[in-house]
Amino acid sequence: MKKSLIAIALAGTFLTACGQSDPKQTNSTIVEATPAAKAELGEFGIDLTARNEAVKPGDDFFMYASGTWYDNFEMPADKTRYGAFTQLAERSEDQVKAIIDDITSRQNLTPEEQLIANFYNAYMDTDTINKLGVSPIQATLDQINAIKNTDDLTKVFGNVWLTNADSPISGGMWFNRLGPDQYEFTIGAGGLGLPDRSYYLEDSERFSHIRSAYVSHITEMLAFAGIKDGQARAEAILALETQIAQGQWPREKRRDRDLTLNQIKRADLAKEYPNFNWDLFFEQTGYSIPQLNVSQPEPIKAMIALVNQQPINVWQDYLTYHTLSNNAGLLAEEVFNANFAFYGKELDGQEEPRPRWKRAVDEMSATESLGFAIGKVYVERYFPESSKAKMADLVENLRTALGQRIDGLDWMSGDTKVNAHAKLAAFKPKIGYPDVWQTFDGLTLSNQDLVGNIHKLRQYFHADSVATELEKTDRNRWGMTPQYVNAYYNSSFNEIVFPAAILQPPFFDPNADPAVNYGSIGAVIGHEMGHGFDDQGSKSDANGIQRNWWTDADRAAFEAKADQLAAQYSLYEPITGHFVNGRNSLGENIGDVGGLSMAYHAYQLSLNGKEAPVINGVTGDQRFFLAWAQVWKEKRTEQSMLSQLKAGTHAPGHYRALAPRNHDAWYKAFDVKPGDKLYLPEDERVRIW
Incomplete structure (x- = not known):
């Protein structure tokens, strides 16, 4: 079964069809249903x-x-x-919690049950997690600190599938839209820490306040990596992400399938999108697939320009922050709480975090x-x-x-x-x-x-x-x-x-x-x-x-x-x-x-x-x-x-x-x-x- 695919571009949660014709009364497969017992809501299914x-x-x-x-x-x-x-x-x-509780209470588990028990117990072991601090991601932070040039930077970008860092240029496997029996690798632009490019670009008191709070948050998070002079460096990260936002398409343009279908052979990628070490990038991903699609051509070119223009130390700070933030839910509670204070409370108005067991269930219930x-x-x-x-x-x-x-x-x-x-x-x-x-x-x-x-x-x-x-x-x-x-x-x-x-x-x-x-x-x-x-x-x-x-x-x-x-x-x-x-x-x-x-x-x-x-x-x-x-x-x-x-x-x-x-x-x-x-x-x- 194919497992690692680009975030699934599935069309939504609910509902379609609009009416021009009157229903024809036929003897088709339509069957009349009648209630067999009392509905759960009210007398007939509505409160x-x-x-x-x-x-x-x-x-x-x-x-x-x-x-x-x-x-x-x-x-x-x-x-x-x-x-x-x-x-x-x-x-x-x-219901899922009841399943997990049953599994973790038993001995002689099947291999899949043992996976469930071990993952859940590791997630709930806050004593161990708190003692470890940020050390579980230290290898990634060290790799970021060791970046000397754009090739080193490209290696980190190509490896975010494992580290959950962030990158202005990303990609993953999806289906070939012109031949769905084949896979292709889709390349897109991303890399923002705020919900949408409008949070960076709209000039209003509301968004100005959010951006100011974001800088304070980045400053606090960088301190967990031992960075003391975080304010100025956080402001530089915001400035970088603002440039990333400027280079991206608006969301309504990104959903246009005519605009986002730009197939290209791997062999032609460097010629069409030069000044980026694509071979090195793909080496980190492990993929050799020859069929690609570039979902946002102009934004990708804009991101390549930023990779080459921005100082390496700014990219290092950007990657350090996002590595800490994106992995905060797996790290010590002080890191998680600092991240929640911004993304939960400031951005979404959530007064307190969800119980840890619910976060564990969410993490475990994902497709991958x-x-x-x-x-x-x-x-x-x-x-x-x-x-x-x-x-x-x-x-x-x-x-x-x-x-x-x-x-x-x-x-x-x-x-x-x-x-x-x-x-x-x-x-x-x-x-x-x-x-x-x-x-x-x-x-x-x-x-x-x-x-x-x-x-x-x-x-x-x-x-x-x-x-x-x-x-x-x-x-x-x-x-x-x-x-x-x-x-x-x-x-x-x-x-x-x-x-x-x-x-x-x-x-x-x-x-x-x-x-x-x-x-x-x-x-x-x-x-x-x-x-x-x-x-x-x-x-x-x-x-x-x-x-x-x-x-x-x-x-x-x-x-x-x-x-x-x-x-x-x-x-x-x-x-x-x-x-x-x-x-x-x-x-x-x-x-x-x-x-x-x-x-x-x-x-x-x-x-x-x-x-x-x-x-x-x-x-x-x-x-x-x-x-x-x-x-x-x-x-x-x-x-x-x-x-x-x-x-x-x-x-x-x-x-x-x-x-x-x-x-x-x-x-x-x-x-x-x-x-x-x-x-x-x-x-x-x-x-x-």
Whole structure:
């Protein structure tokens, strides 16, 4: 199984498809579901007590659906946001903790259980960790101190996959977008310590304060490496990172797959991007793959210029700081606490750190850690096969619905519809857990050496990636572990993936009313399917190959609708003066609006022409849209909200809950009329899929 890949470029968390045609009442594979027992939430799967019925649905559907909860909920001190996702993630954490506690309490463990026990015990051994101080990363700090020239610097940059230092030029394995059966090495620009380039470049009191606090933080962290005159050196690091930020593309440009597809042969790299020792860089990575992609050509050239222009001592301080900061969670508590004071409290408004055991669970549950060893047990204990079967049925229901909706599109020609149907038919769903589990043959971990364990895991996964770089891509691989609360679409494999942990209330409850499941997990399925048809996913075909399968007129019609949606979301202002980036979040917003339409269409099909019952005074359509809105209930610190606006690809939950304003059925269900704040005239409601 392929393991070491560039940070997975998977399209998001939820929801896609928008409506042009009326659902056809057919005898297709759509089946009618009925509750078998009491739902976990309320009487039928929704928490009606969370509503604030004093708010008109047409004025603020988020507050109508969840306002009482929002007004009364107190943010836990160890959180920066809390909502349905957080609640379910905590359930998953508790379940994983129970698995670990069981393993660590027993003798005669299997090899994988021993790995889990040793890693967890090493992570929780704070006495040993505190005694070691920063010594576990001293070898990396020594290498940085020994840098004499740009070749030495390049060696460190090429080795960050192991040391978790930082680099303005980085790369990793991904799939060849023009031939997904092959891997390629993608080179990109990075290296910032603040969440986004805007934190360096925006001229306001808020960002000026953050930059000042960042300098103070860097000064404190450098002291752990014995650097006493840290203030001036910290200011030089900020100045360097500001230049890095100036050289980078804005986020909305970085997500454009046409701009980020720049394939080049390894043999031509030095000619096209001179003045950087690429051979030395790749020697550190171990890769010899001849096929490359440079995701940001101009920024890479700008980073090369900085490598050659900036004094070596500034780069040394930059690397020293980032090595300490990026590894702080593995080091003595005084180092971790200093790092948390800035990244947790200052940047995100988090009052106190998460409990150490939760941080251990997070570290262990990653894909390139012990996540699949734990996930195998998680699935056995907590994921019924009946849920997988029901989820598979729902996926096919949504596939049927989207197929009908494609047929009904009045803006798409027949030629493009043929290709759209081919892509839809080729969608591969992965539900719950992998068919082929990750193995850990030959790996050993200590119960006393946390950083050593991290390095062993990185080396283990990296060695496998290097060994298989020229082999056919592994389509059995998963980019998330089963215990992770999320979902994603992978355009290269044209697959939608739903880990087991998300298939629980409020997203999926086999005992909930059908309207609720269609409004929650149904829209989740639709969202992920829709990523194959959003502004970027739509650039790949049924086989995952990036190519234009549209007529020019159809593509222009699609982009006009996408532009309209981007403009709509760009009007939302969560913080005074700071708006949702409708262009950067466009793929997710298309997913939300479109997925909701697709799920509603499938729900109507499931009724087989019958009228949905009214339950506790709530109609079927109202239950559907309320389920959607309560999936996105959340509360955030203002600092976390700012980071989401500047660095996130999703709109905040409050505004994701407002996606129904683009759907005619919502207006009828809640009697939304002109004059209501969310009211959109029919010609301004964005209907794409």
